[in-house]
Amino acid sequence: MSHSTQRSLHDPDFAGLREILAADGVNPWHTRALWGALHREGSLDLASRTFLPPLQRWIERSVGEGKAYFLDAPELVEEIRSDDGLTRKFLLRLRDGQTIETVLMGYAGRHTVCVSTQAGCAMGCVFCATGQGGFVRHLRPGEIVAQVLHARRVLGEIAPGRRLRNLVLMGMGEPLHNYESVMQALSSIADPGGISIGPSRIAISTVGVVPGILRLAEEKRPYKLAVSLHGSTQDERAALVPVAKRWPLESLIEACREYGKISGKRIFFEWTLIAGKNDSPETASRLAGLLAGIDAHINLIPLNPTGGFAGVESDGTTGEQFQQILLAAGFPCTFRQRRGIDVAAGCGMLRGAGRF
Ligand code: SAH
Ligand code: SF4
Numbered sequence: 114m115s116h117s118t119q120r121s122l123h124d125p126d127f128a129g130l131r132e133i134l135a136a137d138g139v140n141p142w143h144t145r146a147l148w149g150a151l152h153r154e155g156s157l158d159l160a161s162r163t164f165l166p167p168l169q170r171w172i173e174r175s176v177g178e179g180k181a182y183f184l185d186a187p188e189l190v191e192e193i194r195s196d197d198g199l200t201r202k203f204l205l206r207l208r209d210g211q212t213i214e215t216v217l218m219g220y221a222g223r224h225t226v227c228v229s230t231q232a233g234c235a236m237g238c239v240f241c242a243t244g245q246g247g248f249v250r251h252l253r254p255g256e257i258v259a260q261v262l263h264a265r266r267v268l269g270e271i272a273p274g275r276r277l278r279n280l281v282l283m284g285m286g287e288p289l290h291n292y293e294s295v296m297q298a299l300s301s302i303a304d305p306g307g308i309s310i311g312p313s314r315i316a317i318s319t320v321g322v323v324p325g326i327l328r329l330a331e332e333k334r335p336y337k338l339a340v341s342l343h344g345s346t347q348d349e350r351a352a353l354v355p356v357a358k359r360w361p362l363e364s365l366i367e368a369c370r371e372y373g374k375i376s377g378k379r380i381f382f383e384w385t386l387i388a389g390k391n392d393s394p395e396t397a398s399r400l401a402g403l404l405a406g407i408d409a410h411i412n413l414i415p416l417n418p419t420g421g422f423a424g425v426e427s428d429g430t431t432g433e434q435f436q437q438i439l440l441a442a443g444f445p446c447t448f449r450q451r452r453g454i455d456v457a458a459g460c461g462m463l464r465g466a467g468r469f
Pocket of ligand 1: 384
C-alpha cells in the first residue's frame, strides 16, 4: 500500500467510520467501540487494546504501517509553557513534515484549546506571523481532530480529571477557507460519544469570508462566530486585512446582519489595537455606528509583535478610551487576557521564527 493511498481513521465522522467498516464486511454495530477508542479515549495504539474479535481482526488487517489506514498522531517538536504552567503552546509536525501550532489555555479551572485549520494562511493580514509566511495547504479533518486530542492528553497529565471544555479556531489559517474539512472535524469533536465539546463552546474565528459566514447561517451551524474586523472604514481595514478588497467592509457587515437575523446569535468582533492605525476615538465611534443594531460583543486584542510588521500596540490609556466609547454605546467590550505565553510567542510566531 503506497503512502498516498493510506487514509486517516481520524478523518471520517461517525457515519463515515461506519461506512468504512461496512465496506470491509464488518458489522457496523462495531463502529461505536472503534469511535470510542479513537475519540473518547484518544487511543493512538489500537493494537494494544482488546476489541471483539471481528473488529480486532479488521484492525490487525487494516490499521498501521503499510496498511489501508493510519491514525493522525502529530509529533511534538517543541512546547512552550507559561510561568504558571497552565498555558502551553505546542509546535506539532504533520506526516508530510509541515508544522502547525496548537495552544492549550487554562484560566481559573476552565480549559480551552486553540487549533490551526491550515498550514500557513492565504489571507495575508499584515500584522499576523502566519499571514506573513503565506499559504502552504489545508489541514484534513483528522489533523484538526488530532490537535484537540493532543491538548486533551496533555491536560490529563497536568490536571487529572479536568475536562477540556472549550475550542477556538484561532490558530494558524482561515477556517472558512477550508470549510468542508473544518465542519467535518467540528462534527466529530462535538459528538457526545467522542471528544464531546459542546457546540456552543466552539468558536470559529474568520477574517471575514462573506460566503462562508452566510453558509454557516444557512446550514444552521451551532457554533459561535467571531469576525476579525480591525478597521471601521474600507480603507482603514484594507490596509491591515488585504482580503477586504475581495469582501469589502460594507458586504461583510451586511453578511453579519444576515447571520444575526437567521441564527439569532450574538457575533464576537475581534479588534487588534495598533497604535495610530485603528485606535483613535473617531474610529471607536465609527465602529459603534457600523455595528448598530447587531447583537455584538467586541473583543480587543493587544498586538503581538511580528518580524514582518513595524506597527506597535496601542498604549493602555488609548485602549481603555477605545473600550469606554464602545461600552458607552451599549456594546459589551472586553480586553483579551494577556498571558505570559503571548509574550514568548503569539499566534504563528513559533513557526514563523524560522527555527524549524
Ligand atoms: N484566520 C482567522 C483565525 C486565526 S487568527 C482570523 O483571522 O480570524 C486569530 C486572531 O488572532 C485574529 O483575530 C487575528 O486578527 C489575531 N491576530 C493575528 N496576528 C496577531 C498579532 N500579531 N497580534 C494580535 N492579534 C493577532
Ligand atoms: Fe490568516 Fe487570520 Fe492571520 Fe489573517 S489573521 S493572515 S486570516 S490567520
